[in-house]
Amino acid sequence: MVATGPPTCGLLGRSPIFSVMSHSWLTPSAEVRDAGGPGLGVFATRDIPAGAVVAGFGGHVLDLDAFDALPPDRQVHSLQVSAELFLVCPEAADPADHVNHSCVPNCGIAGNVLLVTMADVAAGQELTFDYAMCDSDPYDEFECLCGEPTCRRKVTGNDWMIPELQDRYAGHFSTYLATRIAELRALPGSSDRL
Numbered sequence: 338m339v340a341t342g343p344p345t346c347g348l349l350g351r352s353p354i355f356s357v358m359s360h361s362w363l364t365p366s367a368e369v370r371d372a373g374g375p376g377l378g379v380f381a382t383r384d385i386p387a388g389a390v391v392a393g394f395g396g397h398v399l400d401l402d403a404f405d406a407l408p409p410d411r412q413v414h415s416l417q418v419s420a421e422l423f424l425v426c427p428e429a430a431d432p433a434d435h436v437n438h439s440c441v442p443n444c445g446i447a448g449n450v451l452l453v454t455m456a457d458v459a460a461g462q463e464l465t466f467d468y469a470m471c472d473s474d475p476y477d478e479f480e481c482l483c484g485e486p487t488c489r490r491k492v493t494g495n496d497w498m499i500p501e502l503q504d505r506y507a508g509h510f511s512t513y514l515a516t517r518i519a520e521l522r523a524l525p526g527s528s529d530r531l
């Protein structure tokens with residue numbers, strides 16, 4: 338975990354801002370805790386209203402060829418932001434990098450890199466989003482352990498194509514996927530989109 342508290346000492350000629358800079362931003366209304374099965378997760382420490390920005394993701398920007406060359410343990414700590422570009426976390430993950438997937442999420446994507454609450458979140462609840470909102474590549478497919486009754490069990494890079502999810506998460510897909518969904522839905526005879 339990366340320290341996010343105020344700078345203390347040893348800044349030696351550097352602006353104090355460097356000691357609090359990180360690749361990603363997490364709201365001060367949340368913190369990283371043990372989430373049980375999935376390992377670490379991000380939990381609200383106070384009530385957060387719907388529509389609040391709770392995280393801004395950053396990292397190293399890699400194209401598909403460079404991304405494919407990464408070891409799997411680095412690939413899974415990343416965010417797909419276009420059909421061929423990925424934000425990869427630094428080796429020392431930031432707190433925001435621990436937001437987990439859920440098939441019944443309380444957060445969604447705004448633009449390409451912001452995470453926003455889709456509903457009011459009570460203190461103590463885990464912040465989650467559905468990876469279908471941003472992924473269209475099979476780099477991070479897994480058996481889901483979210484435990485929700487409507488869990489789809491297997492999370493894949495094609496889940497953004499599921500019409501029910503397209504309806505449920507309208508307005509909360511990464512911009513590049515929202516564009517692709519709109520294009521597919523506009524095709525003649527594509528009432529089922531695909």
Ligand SMILES: [Zn+2]
Pocket residue numbers: 439440441481482483484485487488489490
């Ligand atoms: Zn699930």
